[in-house]
Amino acid sequence: MDRPRYQRIASPVGDLYIAANREAIIALGYARNWPAFRPTLGDAAEASSPLLRECEKQLREYFDGDRKVFELPLSFTGTPFQRKVWNALLTLPWGSTCSYAELAKKVGSPRAWRAVGSANGANPISIIAPCHRVIASDGSLAGYGGGQSVKRTLLRLEGVDIGQAGSRLSPG
Known part of the structure; x- marks a missing residue:
């Protein structure tokens, strides 16, 4: 496999696209974001x-x-700061949340929470690098590339207690 490959899969949160080169997963994203992301893969072929x-x-x-931990080789392409943030996402345990x-x-x-938010929003490997586990300091869900309903679904799947309104996490 000389050039990257990608495939589309169905999931409970909608269709996902996965891309990989010979050594590692390089992208995992939502179908709604794929048209904007696809050009970044160059001459990738749709093949498994x-x-x-x-x-x-x-x-x-x-x-x-x-499964609570993914065991896959990953390769992040981004700025050194983005890669630092994305690698930090990999340390967030299943079923937990962390503020920006x-x-x-x-x-x-410590003062770069906005830059962390931007890096989080540019995460090329959603779900596996769990940017959905990052929330606002006030406990609100904040944004998510897959949409807030998907973020809510992923957090509930992991057993995170989402408040009645679904926009704030319940205390405790």
């Missing part, structure tokens, strides 16, 4: 590969509640 099939299998296990301010502290830039 063993790595894409393994990613699909692990995603199905995640959505079935049988807390994530900024975690990456050693």
